[in-house]
Amino acid sequence: MQQNFNFLTSPLANKIVAKGDEYLYFGGTAYLGIPQNSNFIKLYTEGIALYGLNNGTSRGNNVQLGVYNEAETFAANRFGAEAALITSSGYLAAKLTVRLRLHGHCGEIRYAPNTHPALWLNGSPENYLDFAQWSKEIVTEINGSKSKDWVLLSNSMNNLYPEIYDFSFIKNFSTNKNITLIIDDSHGIGLLNGGNSVLQSLPKSTNVEIIVVASMAKALGLDAGVVLGSTKSISKLKQSDEFYGASPPAAAGLYAFVQAQDIYRSSYKKLQENVKIFKQQLANKNEWHFVDDFPVFLSKQPAIMQRLLEKKILISSFPYPDRNGENLNRIVLSSWHSETDILQLVAAL
Template identity: 55%
Template sequence: MDNKFKSITQPFSNTINVDGKDYLYFGGTAYLGIPQNQEFIDLYIDGIKKFGLNNGTSRSNNIQLGIYNEAEKEAAKRFLAEDALITSSGYLAAQLTVKTLSALGKVICAPSTHPALWQNQQPDTLSESFSEWKVKTIETINASAQSNWVLISNSMNNLFPEIYDFDFLEEVLPDKNILLIVDDSHGIGVNNHGLGAFSQLPKLKNVETVVVSSMAKALGVDAGLVLGSKEIIKKLKLSNTFVGASPPSAAGLYAFIYARDIYQKAWENLQKNIVHFNDAINLTWKFEQGFPAYLINYPNLAEDLLKHQILISSFPYPAPTDKPLNRIVLSSWHTDADIKILILALK
């Protein structure tokens, strides 16, 4: 694809103007269209007026903005967790959690686990499917003398859309203690009616669940989130990483706190767009119900749609020499007219 699309000088939206031409844009991770939601932008501006542009002091400082504790309480309540922790990025939230909690047991990483969740190097599970991995994991844990285990996984694979089911943990022997760390960066705000993965993870006596997430995708806030028990969150807040790191912009968290209805309306609009598109596509496409990404095994799709002034997500995967992975990603910022144009171009 032309390099002119790698130096865009405007915000991403449903349309992008490049060299005087308007292109419909069906890519990215702004699933709820929050970066272009005027109501949310107005809240963000109110937050800037109240709290300024940023806050470079750590959360261990003796003088604090109360908005951070308020946002954590709201996040825990909204996503049905006992407690929450907020950092300046999803990557930091993941690294903080993995580095602090991986010492609590023998670590096993699931396939396609995001690099933010790696301890030092890429886990040796790249070639496995999630289904193969969970069978092997059950066998490994149940046959081992090791009692304590830390399982690390994404909540879903957003590239080859697949939402993972963790009910397999019911098959783990009850004398094994499992700490399950799940990255829900692509699911939170979208899947499970916007609640994300946390409330759907297994509730078993021998399983402790922790969710880490970027808030910069569906939620539109440059921050990271950890959901878990009060005990786990307390442990994480005592870590050197949390104590030493600066927090995210207070303005963004102010907007997050007061945008509950905005998120709900955006989620409903996204679901409407998904239904509209699903009614028209060939079901040989790979997708998950309710999630707005669609994979098609057709290497020239991006080039063909470009002729119709439509941009989609397209890049070689997993290696730079591989064929492009072509995905269409819907957002709440797309209109009915946008979807109709896309459908006509595909036909």
């Protein structure tokens, strides 16, 4: 049974107040602690002073704030792409990319397991394989098919279990196939490959075009979305009705993003220190599932949420993807946790 909490955030982001009590909190997706980082908030405030609270005009307006193009150029360089497009949300970034690339597409479309709904075109794609098995089977299918054009859609990782996906299989496609690979990196951007994105680990292949979409609202702490790809693809996306007509994210946040690279680096370092401390202190690692350098720990103990709740520690616990299924009990570490917080958690376990 899922237990829901409506809470007011206390001054310290690692703690929340719910039902009149204060809880040490290990959940959410603010992996780098940016939403409560005082130095980042200072930069955001500077951005508000420069650009105001929001920008309700579209990117097609004849008068534009230069910070949008600046942030897109910066994001492309930062994450290893030729070009970038920034939208008001990761969901919009994914939807406009999928709509433009898949509507009217005459080739074959395939979804990897657990692909995020933002990448779905029509309804839920059924795929019950694990990623490793799927990657083997998709290479066999494509290479053995008469179809030349393919679009593959996938997350960069499964943040719930967790698992970071291996895309080395794309080197094995026949060179006479034209393949577009669209990857949702929402939980990886700012964390994978030393604090960068999935792009840095992907093999290059002349017949595989890679487009990465991501929410910037998780590790990066911004209410925005980004698309990373070739100059040609990004230019085409910028001509879409969705991009042309939609209001962009707050310029103040993008100003902070561009200025905050030292903050991101130090927050990433702190997060990795927290992950190391927690892994070293875990008494029985067989009761947990986790991967190196990612701050999510899935518990195999069904009653752990209630047991920790009694000790005023609140973790992530909800059923997914089946809302009527068993709860996934996960401990999520953040840069805002102190060593004292982690040791208190370990003692409670």
